[in-house]
Amino acid sequence: MKTFGRRSDVPLAVNATAVSQPVSPTAKQPAESPATRLRSQVMERVDPVTASVLPATELQIQLEALVHDLASRGRLELAAHEQARIAEELAYDMVGYGPLEPLLRDDSISDIMVNGPNHVFIEVRGKIHRADIRFRDSAQVATIGQKMAAAAGRRVDESSPLVDCRLSDGSRVNVVFPPLAIDGACISIRKFSKKKIDFEAMVGFGSLSPAVARVLEIAARARLNIVISGGTGSGKTTMLNALSRLIDHDERVVTIEDAAELQLQQPHVVWLETRPANLEGKGEIHQRELIKNALRMRPDRIIVGEVRGAEAFDMLQAMNTGHDGSICTIHANTTRDALTRIENMVQMGLASLPVRAIRTQIASAVDIIVQIQRMRDGGRRVAQISEVASLEGDVITMNDIFTFEFGGEDRNGRILGHWVTPGMRPNFHDRLQYFGLGDAWMRALIDA
Structure with missing residues (x-):
């Protein structure tokens, strides 16, 4: 000793x-x-x-x-x-992870961006600031990036210069090595709050109104198929986690992600994660294969952390084959853009499929699209909720359920506004009635 x-x-x-x-x-x-x-x-x-x-x-x-x-x-x-x-x-x-350790322990920080040994930035409450930390040199940045990847069973070096992984606390990590990163290794970390954020907390943050929260709660309980749309860092995963809290505990849920980051609380959850290729370039498992396999696992709901490619078609198939209440996220700027993105992603894998056939699948599979936006004051808000109504000719018709209207800003620069609704009865009203939630939905619109 x-x-x-x-x-x-x-x-x-x-x-x-x-x-x-x-x-x-x-x-x-x-x-x-x-x-x-x-x-x-x-x-x-x-x-x-x-x-x-x-x-x-x-x-x-x-x-x-x-x-x-x-x-x-x-x-x-x-x-x-x-x-x-x-x-x-x-x-x-x-x-630990060297100079990043204090930042990882700070719960007020949501993003950490390392652009080199002397250029580290953090996001706090939606605003980006330069962090007062330094690495000794570029080699230390690279070593820490490799350490993070190794902890998740992944590797990153000049021969395999890209990696997505997660830390033990659930934080999502992306590492880019030279020669792709010209100025040296870069590390991007998306942290997730240790506090479980639900709709009540989101109302307190000003991300949505009580009426919007009630509508989304009803949508989850009525097992509507929901697409959450938004830009990078807009709060899509936070919204997905909040919606997932409303799933009954007796349902079997299968989650599919590139890097597991969801925080579901249900006891019956199967977590699936993609796998990169090995050193010989073999063994890679894509999200599309996982979605196909999930259909054989007797799921009640399928949750895809982020749809970004040809797996969009398989997700639509799942929603159309009895897996009601499925949820996924997608990168898009508006609810209408989200439909176009889904269509384009389906064509990536099935270029021969007619456009009308794709739109028919989308119109029958997706019930509502929730648009999240990070606004210029740093706040994340529900900007729009739209119903996917029907296919008329070759055009998918949509009806807005809620829209955020800008109303100026206060003395601190915080954006003010409110959510408006036309109060229309949705096309899926019969489904709401089936779950005994039709009247509750209409009351939520009236109360808004």
């Missing part, structure tokens, strides 16, 4: 032989700062195997003692707070 200082009862991550070696206060390294020199001396004396199994708190305590000892014996002019910071950084490097 290796020991250091007075804590002889605790196994340490310190190489005892190296500690006993003298520290020269006049080491000829004029280009190095005292902090850099001290960091190097500490790393020479740490046993990486022992460090990797120690709890982070205990490791930091031991490193602080070692840093203090080496600084004192080497007569390095470093204040106590600087020594503590060096110990913390080293602990993060050994058992």
Whole structure:
């Protein structure tokens, strides 16, 4: 058992032989700062195997003692707070993700964007700010990116320069390596709130009104097929998670994602995730294959985290074959654009399928489209909810259920507005009546 200082009862991550070696206060390294020199001396004396199994708190305590000892014996002019910071950084490097660790622990941060060792940006409450952190060099950025990928069983390097994965806390990670990333490795992290956000919380945030929340709640309980549309970072996954909380606990739900990030609370959930190709370029499993397989798993509902390709056709097939109440997300700017996107994605895999046949599938499969938008004040709001009514000729007709109307802004720059509705009875009213929710739907429109 290796020991250091007075804590002889605790196994340490310190190489005892190296500690006993003298520290020269006049080491000829004029280009190095005292902090850099001290960091190097500490790393020479740490046993990486022992460090990797120690709890982070205990490791930091031991490193602080070692840093203090080496600084004192080497007569390095470093204040106590600087020594503590060096110990913390080293602990993060050994058992965490280096300079990113404080950002990952900050619940107010929703996105972390690393564009290089000296260019790190964060998103807080919808606004992007430059983070006050630095990496030592580009190699450290690359090492942390590889560490994140390895933790999820993925790999990223110059021969395989793209990876999507998730951290243990559910955060979604994208890493791009050179030669694709010209200025060095880039890391993008989408964090998800540890708090379970439901419609009540979203009403409190101003993302929707009580009437809009009630309509969406009825849509989920009546097992309508819902497409959630919006731009990157608009809150599609948050809306999907809120809708999923209304699924009955006796239903079997199958989720399909590129990188698992959903937070379903039901006890009967099967989580499926795509798989990248191996080193030989084989073994890749796409979302389309997972959706086809899900149909053989006796699901009550199928939830696709994001439809982005030819799997759109299989999703439509699922919605049209008795899997009512299915939900998916898609990137689009308006509810009408969402239909065009679905049509285009179906054609990516089935170019020979007539346009009318595709639109017939869409019109019969999708009940409502919920459009989410991140507005210029940083707030995410439901911008539009539309019903997919029917196919008339070659055109899919749509009816707006709710639309957000801009009403200026307050003194703090926060956008003001309200949700308006024409109060029309939807084409799927008979389905609402079947679930005993027809009158509740109309009351929600009237109350708006």
